[in-house]
Amino acid sequence: MNSSPHMLERNFTVDPEQALDPKALRADFPALYQEVRGHPLVYLDNGATSQKPRAVIDSIRHYYERDNSNVHRGVHTLSERATLAYEGVRKKVRNFFNAASIREIVFVRGTTEAINLVAQSYGRPRFSAGDEILITEMEHHSNIVPWQLLCQQTGASLKVVPFNEAGELDLDAYHQLLGPKTRLVAVVHVSNSLGTVNPVAEMIAAAHQLEVPVLVDGAQAVAHRKVDVQALDCDFYTCSGHKLFAPTGIGVLYAKEALLADMEPYQGGGDMISRVSFEETLYNDLPYKFEAGTPNIAGVIGLGAALDYLEQLDMAAIGAHEDELLHYATTQLQALPGIRLIGTAAAKASILSFCIEGVHPHDISTILDGEGIAIRAGHHCTMPVMTHYGLSATARASFALYNNREDVDALVAGIGKVKEIFQS
Amino acid sequence: MNDMRDLYEELILDHNRNPRNYPKKPTDCNCTAHGHNPLCGDEFIVNLTVEDGVIKDIGFEGAGCAISTASASLMTEAIIGMQVEKADELFSQVRHLLTDDDENGEQQHTDKDVLGKLSVLKGVKEYPMRVKCATLAWHTMHAALLGEKDSTTE
Numbered sequence: 247m248n249s250s251p252h253m254l255e256r257n258f259t260v261d262p263e264q265a266l267d268p269k270a271l272r273a274d275f276p277a278l279y280q281e282v283r284g285h286p287l288v289y290l291d292n293g294a295t296s297q298k299p300r301a302v303i304d305s306i307r308h309y310y311e312r313d314n315s316n317v318h319r320g321v322h323t324l325s326e327r328a329t330l331a332y333e334g335v336r337k338k339v340r341n342f343f344n345a346a347s348i349r350e351i352v353f354v355r356g357t358t359e360a361i362n363l364v365a366q367s368y369g370r371p372r373f374s375a376g377d378e379i380l381i382t383e384m385e386h387h388s389n390i391v392p393w394q395l396l397c398q399q400t401g402a403s404l405k406v407v408p409f410n411e412a413g414e415l416d417l418d419a420y421h422q423l424l425g426p427k428t429r430l431v432a433v434v435h436v437s438n439s440l441g442t443v444n445p446v447a448e449m450i451a452a453a454h455q456l457e458v459p460v461l462v463d464g465a466q467a468v469a470h471r472k473v474d475v476q477a478l479d480c481d482f483y484t485c486s487g488h489k490l491f492a493p494t495g496i497g498v499l500y501a502k503e504a505l506l507a508d509m510e511p512y513q514g515g516g517d518m519i520s521r522v523s524f525e526e527t528l529y530n531d532l533p534y535k536f537e538a539g540t541p542n543i544a545g546v547i548g549l550g551a552a553l554d555y556l557e558q559l560d561m562a563a564i565g566a567h568e569d570e571l572l573h574y575a576t577t578q579l580q581a582l583p584g585i586r587l588i589g590t591a592a593a594k595a596s597i598l599s600f601c602i603e604g605v606h607p608h609d610i611s612t613i614l615d616g617e618g619i620a621i622r623a624g625h626h627c628t629m630p631v632m633t634h635y636g637l638s639a640t641a642r643a644s645f646a647l648y649n650n651r652e653d654v655d656a657l658v659a660g661i662g663k664v665k666e667i668f669q670s
Numbered sequence: 671m672n673d674m675r676d677l678y679e680e681l682i683l684d685h686n687r688n689p690r691n692y693p694k695k696p697t698d699c700n701c702t703a704h705g706h707n708p709l710c711g712d713e714f715i716v717n718l719t720v721e722d723g724v725i726k727d728i729g730f731e732g733a734g735c736a737i738s739t740a741s742a743s744l745m746t747e748a749i750i751g752m753q754v755e756k757a758d759e760l761f762s763q764v765r766h767l768l769t770d771d772d773e774n775g776e777q778q779h780t781d782k783d784v785l786g787k788l789s790v791l792k793g794v795k796e797y798p799m800r801v802k803c804a805t806l807a808w809h810t811m812h813a814a815l816l817g818e819k820d821s822t823t824e
Binding site: 283605606607608609612613616623624625632638639663667668 | 800
């Protein structure tokens, strides 16, 4: 495969080993300290979900033991505490992504709900037959199916930017497909099955030349690099808390205020209104217009604790450490015979998909599990990517800030066991 | 390592490397179904020739993991020449072997004499996420005999 010197998008400006001590950080993640099938756990399935630091677990416990109450409603002390904590996290999210205002931060269940919200609240009232939605061949199903549903509802059509053998988007094709009929571009920031870091800033700038808004699916990006929504100038940015060391069931939709102000509500219910009568309902201010019903308060508080945890580290140091680890793992796996790496883009982050000749990825995963090593095997909710490579599945190791070279060495030894069993 | 050998026994590895009755569609095939496990992408087509309630011939096509491929291959060897009802009974026995339960969740005991070589699949029981791999071809065979075109283990 291509082992370009530009393998890593970012230059090392700091010594990653000095900037971050992943072995010390492991102590913050209780779930990492257990044995699986008689071996110490080696957790390399962070692309599916990350483990949670003790601070996140404690914050949820504290909320339920002390502050549990509904938000935005009561005037009693517990409700006040819960509301302050909940809205405090909105400020943390605004800071974390450098959004212009807290009115641009909508709490949702996760990336999937954020994309569905944009499709239904932004796209559905605006799009019609002849309009085009531009996505890419490497999108997660959650950035394909909501647009297909929208196309069925409005008569709009879906256009797809292809990628090359290395897993890099064909930008010439992107510029050709982007045209007067394009109403929205939806693109993944970091591919969950290939690891490709897409040039989203460049793609956004090109779309804005034609006044086309851009949604960036950041699910796989936010735990690995600093995301500045104003620098990117994206119109929508979506992510899930659980890939960012926060609980499941909580995520964020960032959207530019002018767009949100003009969008219809996604769901109707309590909290999203300012006045209701049977004749007419006035909607609440931003962002509450998009947060119907009692929200996932504990999830939001856990997300806040996760962001606090990341803020006291350094996203640049985390990214540099993971890039170094990915480079090490890539080099190790390339040296093994019978291994095919899937996704060899020049700019990659944190994801290493591979196949072993003659062994199905599910058998790889089961045998690695026998060694205490957790990886993902399957199509990774990116069936079009599998089709591109003529595969039904890949094995995928994905890294987080607490992984280290010993984890990669365990993976390499585990792959040795896979081959031993299947070559006997 | 030893417990992995309980799952990946030599007989399973052999049937994965050299699947029997594969790829095969008997020329006089009159029952066929397509089976799919959406979780992992395993896909098989099971083709049978049934005459007078007896499975005269059987073959399968498609691709999957070692467990699903070996189970499919072993199945074709086990049920060729068998009466349709007996093949269904054998499927029940395989299911009991893999889960201890019947289709209603009642605990059952398996009959090693009836299972024969198929007993090699017993190691899969320790890996609940893989049970669907081992039963995919069996569900597909069952669907084919019922005249259903598609089967899924999801």
